[in-house]
Amino acid sequence: MPTAIVLGLALSLAGGGPKAQDGKPEAPKADVLAKPEVRYHTLDDVVRQVAAWVAAARPEAYLAEPIALPATGAGLPIPAFVFGAPGTPPLAERPTVLLLGGLDGISLAGSEAVLATCARLTGDPDKLPRGLSFVAVPWASPEALAETQAGRSVDGRDRTPIDDDGDDAVDEDGPDDVDGDGKILWMLLEDPAGPFVRASDPRFLGPAREGDAPRYRLVREGKDDDGDGRYNEDPPGGIDYDRAFPVGWRPSGSRVGSGPRLAELPPGSGPRVAELPLELPPCRALADLALARRTAAVLLFQGDHGGLARPGSMRVNPWPDDADASVFGLASRIFAKATGRAAEGPWSLAAVRGEERPGSAIDWFYAVPGALALEVAVWGPSVERPIEPQTVGFADARFESGRAVETARGADGSRTGDGSRTGDGSRAGGAPSGPPDPSPVDGAWARWLDNMRGGIGFVDWHPVELGEGVRALVGGFEPTSRLNPPERSLATALAGMPEFVLELSRSLPALDVLVVETRREGDVCTIRSRVRNPGALPTGSAVGGIGARGVHLEIELPAGARLLAGDAAVELEEIPGNGTSREVSWVALAGPGTVFSLRASARWASPVAREVKP
Numbered sequence: 001m002p003t004a005i006v007l008g009l010a011l012s013l014a015g016g017g018p019k020a021q022d023g024k025p026e027a028p029k030a031d032v033l034a035k036p037e038v039r040y041h042t043l044d045d046v047v048r049q050v051a052a053w054v055a056a057a058r059p060e061a062y063l064a065e066p067i068a069l070p071a072t073g074a075g076l077p078i079p080a081f082v083f084g085a086p087g088t089p090p091l092a093e094r095p096t097v098l099l100l101g102g103l104d105g106i107s108l109a110g111s112e113a114v115l116a117t118c119a120r121l122t123g124d125p126d127k128l129p130r131g132l133s134f135v136a137v138p139w140a141s142p143e144a145l146a147e148t149q150a151g152r153s154v155d156g157r158d159r160t161p162i163d164d165d166g167d168d169a170v171d172e173d174g175p176d177d178v179d180g181d182g183k184i185l186w187m188l189l190e191d192p193a194g195p196f197v198r199a200s201d202p203r204f205l206g207p208a209r210e211g212d213a214p215r216y217r218l219v220r221e222g223k224d225d226d227g228d229g230r231y232n233e234d235p236p237g238g239i240d241y242d243r244a245f246p247v248g249w250r251p252s253g254s255r256v257g258s259g260p261r262l263a264e265l266p267p268g269s270g271p272r273v274a275e276l277p278l279e280l281p282p283c284r285a286l287a288d289l290a291l292a293r294r295t296a297a298v299l300l301f302q303g304d305h306g307g308l309a310r311p312g313s314m315r316v317n318p319w320p321d322d323a324d325a326s327v328f329g330l331a332s333r334i335f336a337k338a339t340g341r342a343a344e345g346p347w348s349l350a351a352v353r354g355e356e357r358p359g360s361a362i363d364w365f366y367a368v369p370g371a372l373a374l375e376v377a378v379w380g381p382s383v384e385r386p387i388e389p390q391t392v393g394f395a396d397a398r399f400e401s402g403r404a405v406e407t408a409r410g411a412d413g414s415r416t417g418d419g420s421r422t423g424d425g426s427r428a429g430g431a432p433s434g435p436p437d438p439s440p441v442d443g444a445w446a447r448w449l450d451n452m453r454g455g456i457g458f459v460d461w462h463p464v465e466l467g468e469g470v471r472a473l474v475g476g477f478e479p480t481s482r483l484n485p486p487e488r489s490l491a492t493a494l495a496g497m498p499e500f501v502l503e504l505s506r507s508l509p510a511l512d513v514l515v516v517e518t519r520r521e522g523d524v525c526t527i528r529s530r531v532r533n534p535g536a537l538p539t540g541s542a543v544g545g546i547g548a549r550g551v552h553l554e555i556e557l558p559a560g561a562r563l564l565a566g567d568a569a570v571e572l573e574e575i576p577g578n579g580t581s582r583e584v585s586w587v588a589l590a591g592p593g594t595v596f597s598l599r600a601s602a603r604w605a606s607p608v609a610r611e612v613k614p
Contacts, residue, residue: 036115038491040108040484043076043146046139049115050079053122059086062125067135067289070281074159076142078282082135083121085128094133095296095604097505098371100286101137103300103361104242105144105156109378109484110301113497114138120498129505131606132296135289141241141282152184154483157238160280178221178464179474185459186476188216199438201446203458203475206436221474223466241283242302242361247368248314249277249359277359286361290369291546296508296604297372298365299501304483305352305441306380308335311373312348313360318367321348323542330536330577331374334503339496341382349375354441370545370603372537376500378493379485381444384452445482457481509535509577511551511600513610516583523592524564525614527555528585531600533575539602540574549603550574553584556597561590575602590614 036049050066057064064083071077082091101107101114118136121128139145147153178187188196194215199206208215243249278284290298303309310328311317328346336343349363350356352375365373438446449455461475477483485493516528531551533539539551554569566586575581588596596614601607 036112036119038112038116038494039487040112040149040490041115042149043079043139043142046111046115047077047079050081050136050138053083053118054081056122057083062086062122062128063091064122065091067137069137069285069289072143072158072282073280074143076146078137078142079139080135080137082133083118083128084133085125085130087130089131089606091133092293093606094131094294095508095606096133096135096293097501097508098290098295098298098365099134099136099138099501100140100298100300100302100361102145102302103140104302105141105158105240106148106154106483107302107304107378108145108149109490109493110303110376111138111140111145112490113301113376113378113494116494117498117501121502127502129502129508131510132505132508133293134501134505135293137286140286144238144241148483154184156240156242158241158280160238178223178466178472179462181459183459183478185221185474185478187219187221187464188461188473188475189219190214190472191217198435198461199442200435201438201442202435203446203460204438204442206438209436216473239280239283241280242300243357243359244277244280244283245287245359245361245364246277247318247359247363287364287368290365290371294603294606295365295369295371297504298362298369298374299504300362300373300375301378301497303353303375303377304379305377306383307341307344307352307377308332308346309349309352309362309375309377310346311360311363311366313350313353313357313363315350315356317348317363319543324372326576327372327537327541328374330507331372331504334507335376335500338500338503341496346374352377354439366541366545367543368545370541370543370549372541372604376497378497379483381441381448383485383493384448384489445477449481453481507536507577509533509537509539509575509602509605511539511602511605511608513553513598513600513608514580515598515610515612518612518614520592520614523589525588525590525594525596526585527588527596527598527612527614528583529553529598529612530583531572531575531581533577533579533605535605536577537604538574538576538579540604542574545603551581551600551602553581553598553600555586555588556599557588558590558594558596561588561594561596563588 036045041049054064054066062083063086064081067080067082069078069080082096084091084094099114099117101111104110114136115138118134118138121134141156141158143158144153144156147159148156192213192215194217195208196205196216196218197208197212197214198216205216205218278287308328308331311319312321332343332346335341346352349360362373362375365371437443449458457478458481459475459478461473464472464474466472510533512532512534514530514532516530517526519526531553540549549571551572551574552569553572555563555566557563557568564587566584570584572581572584590596594613596612597609598612599607599609
């Protein structure tokens with residue numbers, strides 16, 4: 001169905017359709033509101049479903065409102081809505097949990113996780129946590145997700161033209177199906193200075209050591225279309241939405257910043273470049289959305305490591321390595337209980353992704369709005385397990401001997417060891433005693449292939465001719481095996497995701513103003529108070545973010561009253577889960593019968609007030 005028609009249907013479902021006798025929009029038909037099927041949905045499907053959830057909202061069930069996000073550069077809509085339990089305060093004023101599906105432009109399964117979560121929470125509104133709002137953006141990077149769904153891309157970039165190789169031409173050397181098998185895979189080019197060698201399992205690569213041969217460079221499958229001696233260095237597109245945020249940002253193409261800015265050119269006016277982080281309107285809108293609300297948690301459903309990742313996309317980050325360790329540890333335990341997966345970590349994004357990811361959204365949401373930010377990987381090599389025990393046990397892709405594995409990711413998405421030790425344990429730089437073992441990540445995926453798929457899903461390396469006597473090897477993971485689960489495995493991958501979101505949301509902090517003492521001696525009133533947090537999570541992160549940190553406590557004086565001792569507003573430290581603040585006291589001059597108001601607020605909790613009559 002064309003997008004224009006879908007948008008018209010969406011508007012109809014949101015309130016422009018048939019009216020009942022009371023003048024209100026009729027509820028959408030049951031088949032529209034039914035729980036989404038466990039399959040991969042298209043953007044048009046998601047637009048319809050989001051509009052249906054908004055139209056079905058009723059004050060006695062759940063509240064919902066559409067959220068307008070700017071269209072992509074290619075004009076695709078980004079469906080989004082906010083919902084929550086009935087009652088006060090308004091949705092826009094509540095602590096918010098932001099659910100982003102497939103912001104990396106790859107993780108279609110992540111998009112399905114957001115849809116499944118919305119279906120669960122709106123379908124059983126009695127379980128919605130009171131006083132919270134959920135902002136859902138199921139298809140957060142529509143152009144890139146559509147390319148991934150069509151099998152044309154695995155790098156998550158949108159269609160924004162970028163001159164990656166700096167030759168004043170745009171998108172002129174992209175991947176090609178060299179061997180004619182209908183798939184764009186990966187290519188090994190022999191190079192004496194190449195960083196990789198074939199591992200002991202020849203399907204995978206290892207870091208090249210001194211004396212290793214042959215050595216390879218790894219690129220996407222394709223030809224040298226522009227005749228510059230390089231292969232696929234300027235593919236179609238684009239911007240990876242998940243790497244367009246300011247913390248640690250680096251330009252993705254060598255010509256970024258040399259051409260006209262996006263804002264200076266109307267759509268369709270020719271090649272454009274992204275000059276700054278957050279310059280793409282959809283990315284900026286997501287950032288503004290998080291800053292405009294009391295954003296307590298941001299969950300990015302994406303990745304292929306099968307677990308949780310905490311902020312830390314670089315090897316050196318602008319916060320301590322152990323920042324908020326207890327917070328992330330609690331999130332990991334909640335995730336493990338909800339999904340039945342391992343509870344280790346969570347480890348940093350760089351560790352689980354196997355590469356530095358400058359400009360990652362997760363780091364920005366953590367550092368700037370100060371939210372609890374996590375990457376939630378629906379899919380990974382340990383998600384599916386064999387029915388009968390196998391001789392080769394499953395290992396989580398992130399770990400080896402109980403420690404996080406620092407890895408470097410190849411251009412094909414495979415990860416290889418950091419080179420500090422070879423597969424046989426000898427130091428890199430010494431004489432190799434044989435091929436290195438695959439990295440723990442590749443080893444985990446190899447076990448998944450062999451135990452669950454009988455080896456299907458990986459194309460063995462095979463020679464191809466590139467012309468002018470140049471030969472290469474083509475092979476690697478098929479995109480539908482490693483980046484997203486096969487559709488028949490989607491239900492297994494999604495299991496427990498709604499429960500994780502629900503339980504994490506229930507663990508968010510709350511505020512309770514405790515009155516320790518009130519005393520009146522004539523017109524002199526003494527009030528002593530503390531603030532309690534009955535939630536499992538603290539009132540905010542250790543990193544900070546924009547705005548005041550900690551808990552804000554203030555006293556509102558009645559008319560004619562005067563404060564004799566104490567500050568009208570006090571900034572308290574963050575209160576840990578199930579913790580209580582230090583005591584605050586005031587002495588005021590006020591006539592008989594006067595009522596004071598104590599108000600407390602924090603970033604991750606709704607403000608509360610309590611009246612006190614000494």
